[in-house]
Amino acid sequence: MIGGDPDVARTIAQAQHDIRVGNLSAALEILLQSLNQTYVTDQDYILALRHLVDVFGRLGDARRAITCAWYLDDDRLAESLMPRVTAEDRARTYIAQALRWPSGNSRRAELFAHAAREFESVGCLAQAAVNLERAGLFRDAHPLWLRLCHTIALHDEDDIYAAGLAYFNLARTAKRDGNQKEAQAATVTSVHLLEEAADRFEQLGQRERAFDCYQVLVAIGRETETIEHVLEGYVNLTRILREDHLRTYALKEYQAAIQFLRERSEIAAAATLCREMADYARRQGLLPLANRAIIDQAGMWRELATTVVQRGQGPEIAENALLAAVLSYAELGQFKLAGNVYVELAHLPLEPSRRNHYARAAQRYQNAQDTSIDLGQLPNAVRGDSEFPDVWHVDVIEWEQRGVVSEVCADVMLDRATWSEVIRRRAMVARMTALPCEMAPHAPIGAWLQVTENLAQTELYATIAPLEKMYRRPEPEIRAAVIKALGRFLFKRSFITLRRALLDPELTVRTQAWNAIRQLRFPHAFDPLARIYRESTDLSAQQAALAALAMVDTEEAAEFMLSVLQQVGSSERSLIDSWIRSCGPRLIQAARDALPSASGDFADLLRFLLNSQTSRLR
16 A cells, blocks of 8 residues: 555655656656555545646646546646646536536536537537536537537448437437427437447347447437337347347346336237237246236236226227237136136127127136136346436447547546546546557557556446557557457457457467457356357357356356257367366256256266366365
């Protein structure tokens, strides 16, 4: 620790000595190294920062000095530096000050408006508009979103996605500005662009990016009360989650869609989705949950019939709804409930012959009993509505920043509400190391490698974009460092760059990709890992994917690994050796369950797997 460790205290003393004698480069190096110790006390960390402010002041490095001022909440220092920094840095100085005022305070709004003007002055229209919205100035944000919509050139998938988000933001602000016609036109354009972006992302195998598009479609539908958009979004969200074998999340989206539809009296659509949810739950072996969904579906059909009768609509609609309820009850052996529905059918204002038919059916069910069934409750993780992040702001800002390390890290370090002190410190260090590289046309490779290492420490989704940009650099050393760093980012998006790295011409980069893949063994990684195994022609990549899948402790991954064991031949035993001694608990249990009915090579491999685990645990 800086203050508590005598050795480090001597290091700080050395930095102070270097400052006094004018050896500023040595002092800077010592102090930046001390900032990497992000778990130290505030008192010790602030001491190092104060010395850094002195060094940066002597070096004339205003941008890194103002970075220190943001962390220190030193408004006097920041304001003295503002004439010598970029407009983006001035904007963030205002944001840092605004965030210390409570919501609804006029001074907070005024500072966000100042930040917006600074961003607008250098063409950062998205960030300007977002800060105007934070200030509550939606009418002022409206023309900025309009300008952004007109300036985005649709060159690639990211541009199409960003344009879709920009048009959605235009629709939101136009609606608040009372311009319903423009809001409607912008909504239509946004939907078309997001659908196109989603299709392209899925064609490229980037389903996590398509998922974001569908989240925004749901938000558009909710904002505009357009049921079609909500349904399109939810249907595709559940489809992607089902295909990725993330059943808990898929069930959550089903439930959120059903709840949304019921709240808006779209009972028929809700009942139809409930049936789909029941079928999915049954295929997943969740019979009690499937039973619950079928009972709920029957109740919705009865509710719809009651509503139709009360409104004086055609009795045939109510009849069809009640017949659907009968079928649902009968499917589960709920014959007494089915008989009650026949009574309701007999009282509908239908022609006499049909009413008599239903009355006779009700008589046949008069003494029927309901079969005892297990009605599961939705687990806590599934109940309730889905809360989507405001990707329509976050992702369009990411697009505008274009992966600039200093900009991305500045936003992280200013966000006290979301990130811990440790994360904010890591982002600050990454920004401080990146600024000299970004301002120098030919920064040395070693400096960029340090930036990559500092970004790796953040492990945030937000800092993947800078790593993606750095991977496009020509130096193989930097590309290899980026891929090594991505092995710490437990997000499906990491695989986009890793898949490219598997085809990199440099062996060092491909080797880092194999190593990184082995580390990404979180549940959501199942689909991209399985795809790497199925699609790659590189034996090392396949081995890495299997090694990670063996540790992905989900039923879907265990089932996939057993299918691999069934298919591999003796010539492919090297694939097995790469993971068979290190497996997750669900795979071990699945192997035990499969062994009694297995035969031949498959049985031998199962025994080898189980014996390897026993030996490892001794």
